[in-house]
Amino acid sequence: MKRDRAPTLADIAEQGGVSVSTVSYVLSGKRSISDRTRKRVLKAIEDLEYRPNARARALASGSTRALALLLPSPQPRERTEQHSFVAGAALATSKADYSLVLSTSPARAARVGQMVEDNRADGVILMEIELRDRRITRLIADGFAFSVIGHPDNSDGVSYVDLDFAHSIRQAVEHLVEHGHRRILLFNVMPDVPSRKFQYGPAQRSRAAFAALANEFDLEATEVEVPRDPDRVYEIAHSAIAKLRPTAGVALVTASPAVMSAAIHQGLRIPDDFSLVGFEVPQLAGIPIPALTNIDFPAYEMGQMGVEMLIDRLAGAEDPPTQRLLRPPLTIRESTARVPTRRRAVKSR
Amino acid sequence: MKRDRAPTLADIAEQGGVSVSTVSYVLSGKRSISDRTRKRVLKAIEDLEYRPNARARALASGSTRALALLLPSPQPRERTEQHSFVAGAALATSKADYSLVLSTSPARAARVGQMVEDNRADGVILMEIELRDRRITRLIADGFAFSVIGHPDNSDGVSYVDLDFAHSIRQAVEHLVEHGHRRILLFNVMPDVPSRKFQYGPAQRSRAAFAALANEFDLEATEVEVPRDPDRVYEIAHSAIAKLRPTAGVALVTASPAVMSAAIHQGLRIPDDFSLVGFEVPQLAGIPIPALTNIDFPAYEMGQMGVEMLIDRLAGAEDPPTQRLLRPPLTIRESTARVPTRRRAVKSR
DNA sequence: CTGTTAGCGCGTTCAT
DNA sequence: ATGAACGCGCTAACAG
Numbered sequence: 001m002k003r004d005r006a007p008t009l010a011d012i013a014e015q016g017g018v019s020v021s022t023v024s025y026v027l028s029g030k031r032s033i034s035d036r037t038r039k040r041v042l043k044a045i046e047d048l049e050y051r052p053n054a055r056a057r058a059l060a061s062g063s064t065r066a067l068a069l070l071l072p073s074p075q076p077r078e079r080t081e082q083h084s085f086v087a088g089a090a091l092a093t094s095k096a097d098y099s100l101v102l103s104t105s106p107a108r109a110a111r112v113g114q115m116v117e118d119n120r121a122d123g124v125i126l127m128e129i130e131l132r133d134r135r136i137t138r139l140i141a142d143g144f145a146f147s148v149i150g151h152p153d154n155s156d157g158v159s160y161v162d163l164d165f166a167h168s169i170r171q172a173v174e175h176l177v178e179h180g181h182r183r184i185l186l187f188n189v190m191p192d193v194p195s196r197k198f199q200y201g202p203a204q205r206s207r208a209a210f211a212a213l214a215n216e217f218d219l220e221a222t223e224v225e226v227p228r229d230p231d232r233v234y235e236i237a238h239s240a241i242a243k244l245r246p247t248a249g250v251a252l253v254t255a256s257p258a259v260m261s262a263a264i265h266q267g268l269r270i271p272d273d274f275s276l277v278g279f280e281v282p283q284l285a286g287i288p289i290p291a292l293t294n295i296d297f298p299a300y301e302m303g304q305m306g307v308e309m310l311i312d313r314l315a316g317a318e319d320p321p322t323q324r325l326l327r328p329p330l331t332i333r334e335s336t337a338r339v340p341t342r343r344r345a346v347k348s349r
Numbered sequence: 350m351k352r353d354r355a356p357t358l359a360d361i362a363e364q365g366g367v368s369v370s371t372v373s374y375v376l377s378g379k380r381s382i383s384d385r386t387r388k389r390v391l392k393a394i395e396d397l398e399y400r401p402n403a404r405a406r407a408l409a410s411g412s413t414r415a416l417a418l419l420l421p422s423p424q425p426r427e428r429t430e431q432h433s434f435v436a437g438a439a440l441a442t443s444k445a446d447y448s449l450v451l452s453t454s455p456a457r458a459a460r461v462g463q464m465v466e467d468n469r470a471d472g473v474i475l476m477e478i479e480l481r482d483r484r485i486t487r488l489i490a491d492g493f494a495f496s497v498i499g500h501p502d503n504s505d506g507v508s509y510v511d512l513d514f515a516h517s518i519r520q521a522v523e524h525l526v527e528h529g530h531r532r533i534l535l536f537n538v539m540p541d542v543p544s545r546k547f548q549y550g551p552a553q554r555s556r557a558a559f560a561a562l563a564n565e566f567d568l569e570a571t572e573v574e575v576p577r578d579p580d581r582v583y584e585i586a587h588s589a590i591a592k593l594r595p596t597a598g599v600a601l602v603t604a605s606p607a608v609m610s611a612a613i614h615q616g617l618r619i620p621d622d623f624s625l626v627g628f629e630v631p632q633l634a635g636i637p638i639p640a641l642t643n644i645d646f647p648a649y650e651m652g653q654m655g656v657e658m659l660i661d662r663l664a665g666a667e668d669p670p671t672q673r674l675l676r677p678p679l680t681i682r683e684s685t686a687r688v689p690t691r692r693r694a695v696k697s698r
Numbered sequence: 699c700t701g702t703t704a705g706c707g708c709g710t711t712c713a714t
Numbered sequence: 715a716t717g718a719a720c721g722c723g724c725t726a727a728c729a730g
Contacts, residue, residue, distance in 0.1 A: 056723030060725040704728095
């Protein structure tokens, strides 16, 4: 049976023979109600299939119980980790009985707070963080609640979850070094906006770590920058491998399938001629041919943490910010192996 | 400079020396305003950096300008197309100046309208549609605005966008038949909930089309059901290929990488020993080794269409529903080839 | 323990 | 062309 108008608090109050505030209070539990009236109210709510109106509630209470997730302008070719962030965030928000509003990133940094200003959300979650991210500066200046996936250079007071890229790169390179590799390529991610090339945290931190390791282990290490488009990655990796003839490579997020293809397509056998360590979301690592030695990118979990941190922020008053630098393990699979000694002979031709 | 309280219509009215309704009307344009007052008001809005409060607006107007996208409970291992739906939907909503609220699918069909009932959204978008989807029945019964990605058996009056799976399967099979293949496997998607196995539209329609084609061309056609988990797909495909020794296969959404791996790992060369047609989002097709003959799943576009259709529904009164059955082209790449004649000799051993 | 009422910020009808 | 005032549905003082 369908009413033409959704029941309101007033309807419940009437039906139950009580006042609206009483109904409101049995709903919120913010003051004690006698068992008898509570039951009457609950019955009325049941009978009329009453559902609180979220907008009215938001207007009156000042809280929307919604979080905004700012997507980097959604392209058809999105990155897998970003999708996992979204999925994880969606799960965590509904678990906490919040809503998740997806929003495309505003062009101007000044607009990051828009969702909060417009009263569509209580706080925002940022991703694709730059080393000095102006959006974060704004959000702090404007006093908005937020959390970030990734972290800027100066992360004082900001709640974030990120990967410890320096640690992961070290783990990957040490793995290769232990297997005798010395000529190693780093396929580093490059943001689509060239001017921000040196601003993107993961790229920058990976680069620095890689350079330090090259020095420490005295490697012939070369960094190769690759864009997001897999086809371009393929081309670039193809020529880099042909030219530099590395025995191994480390590919950052999203690049490994294309890099592996590039190697195979020029006749290299994996891992005999070329070892590769990837950095992908788990579901991508198991399937390739051969299976990828991989650092599992815990994107789904990071998405969840992002919202949990934000909700904590919204609840707890002046708690210290949560800051988590994750160190996912390296899983060794078929794509890496000891560099064969016979290679030395071949190499000299 | 930051105020402790966001400016409201009243603030603008005061600053501009006019009434609140006047301000409201210059914003909505719903009645004519003299140029002088309009300018004064606009200046005040500019000066105070006024932003309309979306919740108050929603409460007063009855429209939230938000759409809810109901996600199948977001798992870590989400399917690529679903992510693309989301990305496309996010783009289209923000283009139309709407918000997109992500919501996990309610357990009970009766709850599909929740987002609308709670006044968080004006309409909902459904995905993962079953042949007789109770959610759709509910939504119609309750008179809610909605659109769906996929389509049920009885789609009278529902706006949807879907793929013409029967057509695509035909296209794929005919391609293989033309190349001399006769022993063909269909790797069909299987929903996670076994009881709904025969309810899932794409699976059901693909199955029927495949069976009809087997009959029409007198093929040794076998359907192999695979779950979503790539590892399981690999196992199942591996043993199916070993046992049935097909010369070709057609893999539905998401399955082709695992199927290809399974074939390669048992020593088959692609396409010489085994041809494969995939059905994947474009970004997945180009990179595999070898490149996949593929029907590009236009998931991103479908996500966009889903919201566009819903917005049309919300705007236009009693227009006929939009119903689109897309037929993406088959792109022939390296993974399929003519079945070699020498194979006949080999086959008999 | 319960009722009354004043907002929350904006849209809109009714006056003027 | 403009203003005054009411209502959207709910929360939270304030008053018993």
